Amino acid sequence: MLFIDFRQHVLAVVRQVLADKGLTDADYMNVALEAPKEESHGDLATNAAMVLAKKVGMAPKALAEMLLEGLKVHEAVEAVEIAGPGFINFRLKTSALIGQGVAATAAGGAYGTLKAADTRKAMVEYVSINPTGPIHVGHGRNAVFGDAIANVLEKAGFPVWREYLVNDSGNQINVLVRSLHARYMQLFGHDVAVPDNGYPGEYLIEVAEKLKARDGDKWVSETDEQVLLRELRSFAVETCLDLIKQDIQTLGIEFDRYFSEFAMHQTDRMAEVVAILRNKGLVNEGTLPPPKGKEIADYKPVELTLFKATEFGLAEDQAIYNRAGMPTYFGQDIAYHYDKLQRGYELLVTVIGIDQTGAFKPLAKAIEALTGRGDVYHPVAYEMVKVMRNGEPVKLSKRAGNIVLLSDVLEEVGTDAFRFTMLTVKPTTTLVFDLAHAVAKTMDNPVFYVQYAHARLCAVERQREELGIPALDAAKLDVATMKISAEARSVLREIMLYPALIEQAARSLEPHRLTFYAQSLAAAIHRWYAAEKWLDSADVRATHERLAVAFAARTVLADVLKLCGVNAPTSM
RNA sequence: GCGCCCGUAGCUCAGUGGAUAGAGCAUCAGCCUUCUAAGCUGUUGGUCGCAGGUUCGAUUCCUGCUGGGCGCGCCA
Numbered sequence: 001m002l003f004i005d006f007r008q009h010v011l012a013v014v015r016q017v018l019a020d021k022g023l024t025d026a027d028y029m030n031v032a033l034e035a036p037k038e039e040s041h042g043d044l045a046t047n048a049a050m051v052l053a054k055k056v057g058m059a060p061k062a063l064a065e066m067l068l069e070g071l072k073v074h075e076a077v078e079a080v081e082i083a084g085p086g087f088i089n090f091r092l093k094t095s096a097l098i099g100q101g102v103a104a105t106a107a108g109g110a111y112g113t114l115k116a117a118d119t120r121k122a123m124v125e126y127v128s129i130n131p132t133g134p135i136h137v138g139h140g141r142n143a144v145f146g147d148a149i150a151n152v153l154e155k156a157g158f159p160v161w162r163e164y165l166v167n168d169s170g171n172q173i174n175v176l177v178r179s180l181h182a183r184y185m186q187l188f189g190h191d192v193a194v195p196d197n198g199y200p201g202e203y204l205i206e207v208a209e210k211l212k213a214r215d216g217d218k219w220v221s222e223t224d225e226q227v228l229l230r231e232l233r234s235f236a237v238e239t240c241l242d243l244i245k246q247d248i249q250t251l252g253i254e255f256d257r258y259f260s261e262f263a264m265h266q267t268d269r270m271a272e273v274v275a276i277l278r279n280k281g282l283v284n285e286g287t288l289p290p291p292k293g294k295e296i297a298d299y300k301p302v303e304l305t306l307f308k309a310t311e312f313g314l315a316e317d318q319a320i321y322n323r324a325g326m327p328t329y330f331g332q333d334i335a336y337h338y339d340k341l342q343r344g345y346e347l348l349v350t351v352i353g354i355d356q357t358g359a360f361k362p363l364a365k366a367i368e369a370l371t372g373r374g375d376v377y378h379p380v381a382y383e384m385v386k387v388m389r390n391g392e393p394v395k396l397s398k399r400a401g402n403i404v405l406l407s408d409v410l411e412e413v414g415t416d417a418f419r420f421t422m423l424t425v426k427p428t429t430t431l432v433f434d435l436a437h438a439v440a441k442t443m444d445n446p447v448f449y450v451q452y453a454h455a456r457l458c459a460v461e462r463q464r465e466e467l468g469i470p471a472l473d474a475a476k477l478d479v480a481t482m483k484i485s486a487e488a489r490s491v492l493r494e495i496m497l498y499p500a501l502i503e504q505a506a507r508s509l510e511p512h513r514l515t516f517y518a519q520s521l522a523a524a525i526h527r528w529y530a531a532e533k534w535l536d537s538a539d540v541r542a543t544h545e546r547l548a549v550a551f552a553a554r555t556v557l558a559d560v561l562k563l564c565g566v567n568a569p570t571s572m
Numbered sequence: 573g574c575g576c577c578c579g580u581a582g583c584u585c586a587g588u589g590g591a592u593a594g595a596g597c598a599u600c601a602g603c604c605u606u607c608u609a610a611g612c613u614g615u616u617g618g619u620c621g622c623a624g625g626u627u628c629g630a631u632u633c634c635u636g637c638u639g640g641g642c643g644c645g646c647c648a
Contacts, residue, residue: 036591037587037588037591037592037593037594038591038592041591045591047590050589050590054628060628083591084590084591085590085591085628085629086590087590087591130648132648167648170647170648171647171648172647172648175648197647197648288645288646290645291644291645291646299645302646304646315574315575318646319645319646321646322645322646322647323646324646326646328646328647329647329648330646353642354576354577354641354642354643355642355643356643356648357575357576357577357642357643358575358576358643358644361575361576381576381577383577383578383641383642384641384642386641424584424585424586424596425584425585425586426585426586428577428578429577429578429585429586430577430578430640430641430642431584431585432584432585434584445596446595446596448610449596449610449611451610452608452610452611453611455608455610456607456608456611459607459608460607462607463607464607466607467607512586513586516586516587516595519595519596520595523595526611526612527611527612527613529607529608529611529612530603530609530611530612530613531612533606533607534607535607536607571608572608572610
């Protein structure tokens with residue numbers, strides 16, 4: 001690919017020219033090749049002279065002069081100039097951009113696919129909502145982020161496994177069963193309230209009805225809670241998980257595996273990892289100080305099994321088992337991540353809500369202790385989604401009855417609009433999702449803008465056929481002598497930059513970059529569309545040249561939308 | 573009290589140790605005898621929260637302050 005090849009050229013020349021300056025690999029780390037903000041500054045630019053000037057003991061512009069001759073020597077280069085404080089700007093030959101476009105069309109979905117420099121097996125764990133009820137909008141953000149991250153990592157060359165952790169073994173499942181049983185009893189006319197700390201959502205009535213349909217009144221007279229917990233656990237979990245899976249399916253997401261924590265605890269994973277950490281001197285028995293945030297009247301310290309997070313500079317150790325001897329969330333997390341490592345995954349991405357990030361620092365330290373590496377665990381924390389309705393904020397709470405269900409929102413705005421909107425904001429920004437706007441399908445939502453560009457590209461090909469213009473045979477194009485408009489050239493420039501986008505989005509785990517690229521490419525396409533008529537029966541050659549650009553654009557636009565999980569419609 | 577995130581145009585948000593800080597919406601003014609006007613062109617709009625520091629250069633990195641959001645047993 002042109003961008004990748006050209007960057008190799010730049011780095012090779014810089015290293016060659018400065019070979020006797022005693023620079024290290026680390027010195028070259030910050031040398032970058034990127035597109036200037038102003039298109040008039042050129043197609044690509046490198047900061048090499050500015051970054052290395054001090055190390056070499058030269059002024060940036062003088063160093064740039066020194067590099068210039070070598071950098072010029074590349075078949076794609078039309079002109080090189082030094083500008084501003086020491087940028088080296090490249091203007092590429094239009095024929096090189098066209099060649100890249102034609103190649104992109106030929107490669108189809110493979111264009112922009114990178115060979116990862118490291119070939120670690122990656123696992124993206126996302127959604128992982130407790131199977132105690134349906135998904136709300138905030139969970140939808142998790143799902144969309146995780147899926148796009150997985151897509152982009154795959155595109156960047158990593159083998160990727162998508163996993164959902166089903167947290168089906170904690171106390172919340174007991175709470176779920178109690179709540180379900182209360183709803184079940186209500187169906188039989190018994191005045192039983194949902195427990196105070198239970199799940200009051202009305203969806204449990206539906207679950208209870210399913211239980212009634214399956215078992216009749218079998219559990220009405222059952223008074224032994226242990227029996228209920230044992231007998232109804234898997235029914236409750238599976239039925240609730242089905243609710244979640246419906247939404248996952250609507251979003252177009254497929255997991256490679258739903259990993260059951262309950263099943264994991266039937267194995268020795270937890271004991272194994274605790275033993276390993278204990279052997280490393282990182283687990284011992286001890287007591288924790290009282291919690292900071294609030295007063296606890298009858299607090300009594302007790303000896304617990306602790307992970308010594310303080311060894312890593314963290315404020316407090318973390319309990320692995322609670323005073324009842326059951327695994328804590330943190331303990332389960334260690335065991336689960338140990339399991340991931342045992343299965344051979346070495347790049348562990350977890351998409352997690354910002355309100356759930358309390359334990360990820362000690363978990364990161366535990367994984368570091370297990371692997372000896374600090375670059376294995378990558379939590380992606382995303383901020384809350386603030387849902388507005390008629391100017392009033394809608395509070396998101398799993399416990400409260402008035403949660404905004406993802407399925408409702410998807411029905412209102414459609415999967416494409418939802419996914420695209422969720423990807424227009426970086427993870428750390430609190431996202432304000434205005435239902436009124438989204439429902440109205442105004443241009444507040446740029447997904448239509450991007451999809452429309454794709455539809456136009458497809459419509460033109462249909463029109464070509466109707467006009468009786470022969471289909472394009474890319475092999476017959478004379479790339480070297482093609483003449484295209486400035487607007488078409490801008491489209492090709494965006495296409496040339498696609499591999500850089502993939503690389504950056506994968507490295508930063510920031511999939512919102514995809515939608516910004518998509519909008520940028522779509523804007524170039526719309527501008528070009530408005531600037532000149534593409535189809536001309538009187539000039540088949542020129543028409544074919546423009547179609548070649550259009551097909552390249554269609555290829556890349558469809559691919560980036562696919563990474564976003566958004567449809568690329570052929571007509572609108 | 574502590575920890576994490578955020579503060580950029582009227583609104584919703586991008587962006588960067590460097591070139592004149594951007595997009596969409598909203599405002600105002602234009603463009604359909606021409607492949608889909610869900611589009612295009614132009615216009616208005618900024619003390620990048622405040623104050624220091626680091627350096628050739630800071631909106632970007634560091635510190636303090638301030639405003640907002642979230643979290644703070646061995647819970648879930």
